Amino acid sequence: xxxxxxxxxxxxxxxxxxxxxxxxxxxxxxxxxxxxxxxxxxxxxxxxxxxxxxxxxxxxxxxxxxxxxxxxxxxxxxxxxxxxxxxxxxxxxxxxxxxxxxxxxxxxxxxxxxxxxxxxxxxxxxxxxxxxxxxxxxxxxxxxxxxxxxxxxxxxxxxxxxxxxxxxxxxxxxxxxxxxxxxxxxxxxxxxxxxxxxxxxxxxxxxxxxxxxxxxxxxxxxxxxxxxxxxxxxxxxxxxxxxxxxxxxxxx
Amino acid sequence: xxxxxxxxxxxxxxxxxxxxxxxxxxxxxxxxxxxxxxxxxxxxxxxxxxxxxxxxxxxxxxxxxxxxxxxxxxxxxxxxxxxxxxxxxxxxxxxxxxxxxxxxxxxxxxxxxxxxxxxxxxxxxxxxxxxxxxxxxxxxxxxxxxxxxxxxxxxxxxxxxxxxxxxxxxxxxxxxxxxxxxxxxxxxxxxxxxxxxxxxxxxxxxxxxxxxxxxxxxxxxxxxxxxxxxxxxxxxxxxxxxxxxxxxxxxxxxxxxxxxxxxxxxxxxxxxxxxxxxxxxxxxxxxxxxxxxxxxxxxxxxxxxxxxxxxxxxxxxxxxxxxxxxxxxxxxxxxxxxxxxxxxxxxxxxxxxxxxxxxxxxxxxxxxxxxxxxxxxxxxxxxxxxxxxxxxxxxxxxxxxxxxxxxxxxxxxxxxxxxxxxxxxxxxxxxxxxxxxxxxxxxxxxxx
Numbered sequence: 169x170x171x172x173x174x175x176x177x178x179x180x181x182x183x184x185x186x187x188x189x190x191x192x193x194x195x196x197x198x199x200x201x202x203x204x205x206x207x208x209x210x211x212x213x214x215x216x217x218x219x220x221x222x223x224x225x226x227x228x229x230x231x232x233x234x235x236x237x238x239x240x241x242x243x244x245x246x247x248x249x250x251x252x253x254x255x256x257x258x259x260x261x262x263x264x265x266x267x268x269x270x271x272x273x274x275x276x277x278x279x280x281x282x283x284x285x286x287x288x289x290x291x292x293x294x295x296x297x298x299x300x301x302x303x304x305x306x307x308x309x310x311x312x313x314x315x316x317x318x319x320x321x322x323x324x325x326x327x328x329x330x331x332x333x334x335x336x337x338x339x340x341x342x343x344x345x346x347x348x349x350x351x352x353x354x355x356x357x358x359x360x361x362x363x364x365x366x367x368x369x370x371x372x373x374x375x376x377x378x379x380x381x382x383x384x385x386x387x388x389x390x391x392x393x394x395x396x397x398x399x400x401x402x403x404x405x406x407x408x409x410x411x412x413x414x415x416x417x418x419x420x
Numbered sequence: 421x422x423x424x425x426x427x428x429x430x431x432x433x434x435x436x437x438x439x440x441x442x443x444x445x446x447x448x449x450x451x452x453x454x455x456x457x458x459x460x461x462x463x464x465x466x467x468x469x470x471x472x473x474x475x476x477x478x479x480x481x482x483x484x485x486x487x488x489x490x491x492x493x494x495x496x497x498x499x500x501x502x503x504x505x506x507x508x509x510x511x512x513x514x515x516x517x518x519x520x521x522x523x524x525x526x527x528x529x530x531x532x533x534x535x536x537x538x539x540x541x542x543x544x545x546x547x548x549x550x551x552x553x554x555x556x557x558x559x560x561x562x563x564x565x566x567x568x569x570x571x572x573x574x575x576x577x578x579x580x581x582x583x584x585x586x587x588x589x590x591x592x593x594x595x596x597x598x599x600x601x602x603x604x605x606x607x608x609x610x611x612x613x614x615x616x617x618x619x620x621x622x623x624x625x626x627x628x629x630x631x632x633x634x635x636x637x638x639x640x641x642x643x644x645x646x647x648x649x650x651x652x653x654x655x656x657x658x659x660x661x662x663x664x665x666x667x668x669x670x671x672x673x674x675x676x677x678x679x680x681x682x683x684x685x686x687x688x689x690x691x692x693x694x695x696x697x698x699x700x701x702x703x704x705x706x707x708x709x710x711x712x713x714x715x716x717x718x719x720x721x722x723x724x725x726x727x728x729x730x731x732x733x734x735x736x737x738x739x740x741x742x743x744x745x746x747x748x749x750x751x752x753x754x755x756x757x758x759x760x761x762x763x764x765x766x767x768x769x770x771x772x773x774x775x776x777x778x779x780x781x782x783x784x785x786x787x788x789x790x791x792x793x794x795x796x797x798x799x800x801x802x803x804x805x806x807x808x809x810x811x812x813x814x815x816x817x818x819x820x821x822x823x824x825x826x827x828x829x830x831x832x833x834x835x836x837x838x839x840x841x842x843x844x845x846x847x848x849x850x851x852x853x854x855x856x857x858x859x860x861x862x863x864x865x866x867x868x
Contacts, residue, residue: 226755243509246619251704
């Protein structure tokens with residue numbers, strides 16, 4: 169059913185879906201067992217909550233996976249990226265509305281979750297409620313520990329983020345929303361240590377995904393209107409020459 | 421007029437033809453990416469992932485077989501777009517043809533617009549069935565004659581030759597789109613057309629390829645604030661000042677070009693409030709509109725989102741006048757469809773000639789028709805198994821409950837790799853073209 173050879177994950181979730189389907193059919197409503205509002209509609213409120221949390225966790229993991237996966241040399245679909253980012257935002261709002269700690273705590277908590285290399289993604293609810301079927305990389309006490317180690321976390325975050333995102337981002341050809349000058353510095357991870365990123369994170373309103381995963385494409389297309397920086401001008405001229413040379417090489 | 425729609429209860433669909441490779445091993449370049457009839461229905465164009473355009477022409481109806489409308493045979497094949505490389509971004513530009521739109525015919529030649537992600541081309545398709553013979557300075561094979569041997573003069577004459585169909589690019593409209601072009605639409609004035617990418621819509625004059633006007637720009641100043649993209653756009657069929665564009669958030673905006681040069685302020689916004697019972701993490705993704713089409717009359721427009729087709733009256737913005745569920749049984753499977761990316765599939769939709777029936781594709785090579793007048797719908801399948809000439813298509817059914825009746829197929833047995841994204845309906849007759857991954861099926865109404 170899944171087509172494309174994708175292995176089934178979270179088979180427990182599928183079983184839960186199958187269980188709740190007859191109930192959905194009876195009510196003539198769509199079988200959206202993921203919704204937490206279906207009170208008295210599913211088998212029991214606790215089960216629907218677990219469905220909701222498990223599904224949220226699954227979607228969160230898949231979202232991150234999809235955002236990071238890319239085909240080298242091919243431009244990503246902007247529509248797809250926007251829809252994925254919006255889904256992530258929705259999940260975050262959902263988590264915040266549950267009252268899962270302060271926003272700062274949530275931010276650091278989820279950041280360190282997301283940026284682990286093994287990509288074990290948990291959200292507070294899941295780690296607490298279902299410790300059996302899901303490996304809990306973080307104990308329920310983690311949020312309180314976070315509050316103490318906040319300054320350290322903030323320092324280490326940029327580095328951690330770089331590891332996870334920079335490879336994918338630079339390979340996609342997408343840059344964060346930086347000034348033109350920064351683009352023409354050496355393309356190494358040090359560019360991500362500019363003021364742009366940490367400020368976005370410490371604001372706490374958005375995850376690292378607040379770093380735009382798409383370039384301001386027009387910036388590249390627009391010719392320099394005025395020489396704001398001497399290096400910038402010469403870099404662009406070099407690029408134009410390179411472009412010209414490439415054209416000749418290809419045509420010959 | 422006979423056969424321009426009518427009730428679904430009357431119409432039975434028969435297999436007519438199938439074009440394309442038979443084997444299951446699909447070459448990527450052969451994947452069909454767009455299908456479009458011309459304004460008379462005589463010509464049917466397809467575009468594929470390899471950048472090629474194939475045009476089929478309907479044979480004139482033969483008197484021997486009045487129960488059968490003419491078959492479509494290959495008329496012209498040409499390479500429209502080639503893969504390109506953007507050196508600045510180090511990215512390939514796909515040659516896949518995203519859309520083909522025919523121009524209304526004005527003279528003997530036919531014109532169509534074809535576009536890939538970045539460049540639109542105007543192609544002229546013309547017939548040549550005569551050639552000049554008897555040149556003074558050239559031999560028949562083209563070699564130049566020795567001038568000393570020319571002692572007399574004669575006037576070259578046209579002599580018949582085998583029909584040759586030539587496609588030549590008349591205009592190339594390039595470098596106007598930063599993002600990926602998803603739509604082109606020819607204006608009813610036949611002088612201009614629009615092209616839409618994810619964030620902008622441009623207006624072109626068909627004669628002028630080095631200038632275009634930007635008429636819609638939804639790009640935010642700070643790209644981090646981007647939450648919505650343009651997914652489709654179309655000109656009104658009669659009012660040359662009106663066009664619509666749809667978004668990834670499920671809204672449609674109607675714009676009037678007379679109001680201002682930049683149509684960022686919409687004249688009307690069509691949006692249906694979300695059903696709170698159906699809210700999920702996938703709500704926005706499935707509300708994203710993949711296609712928008714005006715009715716031929718111009719009074720209605722149709723939108724396709726992931727699970728449904730909606731008909732809107734242009735005079736009512738608050739909600740659609742009709743909603744048809746294409747495959748509601750998928751609503752409980754959205755998580756899996758998100759996992760395998762199917763939830764991002766972009767289905768198209770189309771009207772029949774008199775706007776009484778609408779059609780759209782689904783999975784498992786199923787496609788659906790909704791009769792607006794009789795309030796009936798039918799699910800049909802495009803497959804080689806049902807491809808005996810003039811065999812009547814049997815309606816298909818997907819079983820949603822626990823019990824599966826005979827001849828029904830269960831949701832879990834559906835093949836999600838077999839998707840029908842592109843369909844087209846003949847503008848006048850009950851002839852439809854349905855594209856599976858790499859095959860084009862042509863079905864006709866059963867005529868007694």
